[in-house]
Amino acid sequence: MNYNSYDNQYSTSYGAQGGAGGGGFFPGDGSQNSPGSANRSYSKDTLRPVTIKQVLEAQPMHQDGDFKIDGTEITQVTFVGQIRNISNQTTNITYKLDDGTGAIEVKQWIDSDASEAQIAARPKLAENDYVRVWGKLRIYGSKRHVGAQIVRPVADFNEISYHLLEATVIHLHFTRGPPELPNAGAAAGAAANGAYGQQQQQQAGYGGGMQDMGGNTALPSMSAAAKKVYNVLKTTPQSNEGLHQQVIAAKLNMDMGEVARAGDELLSIGVIYTTVDDVTWAILEVD
Amino acid sequence: MSDATPRILATHLENFKHQNVRILGKVTQLRGEHAQIDAGGLITILLGRDSHLTLNHAVEIIGKVQQDLTVRVLASTDFGTGIDFGAAAAVVDATHRYKEIFYGDE
Numbered sequence: 001m002n003y004n005s006y007d008n009q010y011s012t013s014y015g016a017q018g019g020a021g022g023g024g025f026f027p028g029d030g031s032q033n034s035p036g037s038a039n040r041s042y043s044k045d046t047l048r049p050v051t052i053k054q055v056l057e058a059q060p061m062h063q064d065g066d067f068k069i070d071g072t073e074i075t076q077v078t079f080v081g082q083i084r085n086i087s088n089q090t091t092n093i094t095y096k097l098d099d100g101t102g103a104i105e106v107k108q109w110i111d112s113d114a115s116e117a118q119i120a121a122r123p124k125l126a127e128n129d130y131v132r133v134w135g136k137l138r139i140y141g142s143k144r145h146v147g148a149q150i151v152r153p154v155a156d157f158n159e160i161s162y163h164l165l166e167a168t169v170i171h172l173h174f175t176r177g178p179p180e181l182p183n184a185g186a187a188a189g190a191a192a193n194g195a196y197g198q199q200q201q202q203q204a205g206y207g208g209g210m211q212d213m214g215g216n217t218a219l220p221s222m223s224a225a226a227k228k229v230y231n232v233l234k235t236t237p238q239s240n241e242g243l244h245q246q247v248i249a250a251k252l253n254m255d256m257g258e259v260a261r262a263g264d265e266l267l268s269i270g271v272i273y274t275t276v277d278d279v280t281w282a283i284l285e286v287d
Numbered sequence: 288m289s290d291a292t293p294r295i296l297a298t299h300l301e302n303f304k305h306q307n308v309r310i311l312g313k314v315t316q317l318r319g320e321h322a323q324i325d326a327g328g329l330i331t332i333l334l335g336r337d338s339h340l341t342l343n344h345a346v347e348i349i350g351k352v353q354q355d356l357t358v359r360v361l362a363s364t365d366f367g368t369g370i371d372f373g374a375a376a377a378v379v380d381a382t383h384r385y386k387e388i389f390y391g392d393e
Contacts, residue, residue: 051388053291082364100292100309101382101389128364157345157366161374164389168381171388 047076047134049167053101055079055137056144067137070174077146078134080154080163083127095125095151097133099164105145106133123153130154132163222269225262228252233272233283241275242282292349293390294379297328300356310358311347311366311375314340324348327376331357338363345370 050069055077058067067074081097081104095106111118125131135148154160172179222230232248249259263281266272272281292309299308312326322332322340332348338360340346345366350358382389 053390054388098290098292100294103290128362130364156369157347158369158371158374161371161378164378165374165381167388168385171385 044073045075046073047078048074049163049170050074050077050079051101051164051167052079052081052097052099052104054167054171055104055146056102058137060139065138070171072174074137076134076136078132078163079167080130080132080160083125083129083131086125086127094145095131097131105143106135106148106151107145108148108151123151125151125153130157130160132159222265223262225254225258226265228254229259229262230266230271230283233281238282240282242272242280245279245281248281291390294382296326296376296379297330299379299383300330300352300358303352304354304356305352307349307351307361308358309347309349311345311370311372313345313370313372314342317342327379333357333359335360335362339365341365344368345372 048069054069058069058074060067061073079097079099081099083095084098084103085096087094087096090110092107092109095108096103097106131151131153133146133148134150135146138145138147229248229252232251233243236243236251245256245259245263248254248263249256252259254262260279263272263279266281267274271284273284274280275282292307293303294309294311295303296310297312310324310326310330312324312330314322315325315329316323317340320334322334324330324332324346332350333353334340338348340363345368347364347366348358348360349362350360352358
């Protein structure tokens with residue numbers, strides 16, 4: 001089974017979430033935004049896989065229309081469920097969806113300007129079909145529903161398993177932090193899988209059971225000297241002050257100027273940082 | 288959530304007597320009103336009038352676990368032949384390990 005094909009459609013939003021949740025580089029984490037900010041920024045939009053139980057239990061926030069799950073603001077959500085009931089209204093189609101964890105109404109608005117061809121192209125859905133929904137949680141009166149952009153039938157039933165596991169991973173990511181690197185053991189593995197990018201690290205971590213995800217790591221391109229310096233920083237026992245560039249130069253038997261250039265390169269791609277002064281560096285790690 | 292239907296395998300039947308559950312298994316025997324499915328172990332199921340099972344296909348049933356650990360089918364959905372039962376078993380494990388997002392009050 002190739003699960004990666006499912007994965008592709010989310011990779012963008014995961015990257016964004018991972019960066020905010022895991023690293024603390026960006027003040028993008030929902031909890032740090034001032035709740036009163038009037039200007040809605042679409043840059044913090046996320047698309048999160050959830051269970052219907054999570055949707056039903058999402059906490060409303062102060063300003064109207066926003067919710068939190070696991071303490072993190074949600075915008076778009078996606079889930080997989082089985083249609084229990086279809087009700088055709090004049091302005092929308094209401095589906096009652098059940099995924100085993102709960103049931104919720106999903107409303108898809110009817111576009112009255114749609115052409116005949118567009119209407120004909122819509123997937124035909126029937127009761128008991130499994131579908132995947134993308135939409136936004138809304139509240140009307142005291143009743144919750146999801147306003148859906150897309151409701152499409154599930155073609156491969158493994159998508160149900162995939163979705164539930166994915167929702168679990170994301171839940172654990174927000175409640176327990178990103179997973180630790182699978183212990184690559186060999187130094188080569190450590191260097192290749194190292195903490196170059198958080199997204200990468202996450203994928204390697206999450207990928208535990210899925211071979212395709214862990215091994216294939218595209219590193220930021222860097223010079224050979226920069227790689228050597230990085231590896232020394234990575235493998236030499238050190239305090240949290242890191243290593244002085246003279247120490248690195250001595251260890252690698254490299255010219256000071258060369259080490260300085262390599263250091264600049266590593267600093268510019270954000271994999272090391274300066275500690276007590278400009279010439280003492282440590283590896284920037286997430287954990 | 289009262290209308291939740293926990294996903295289980297044969298080994299969990301004992302803990303879900305008289306409850307509605309969801310089981311994904313492979314149809315191994317069809318005997319009129321009874322059938323047998325393999326979901327981490329064999330389970331005897333009592334078919335409803337509308338259940339249409341196909342031998343060797345994966346089927347998801349929603350049913351009620353009886354005192355004798357058979358399952359009375361309320362609804363069934365044919366999942367065809369391409370199901371990864373390893374992934375399905377992982378889902379059952381995850382849903383009970385991280386209950387908070389799947390079933391129960393907390």
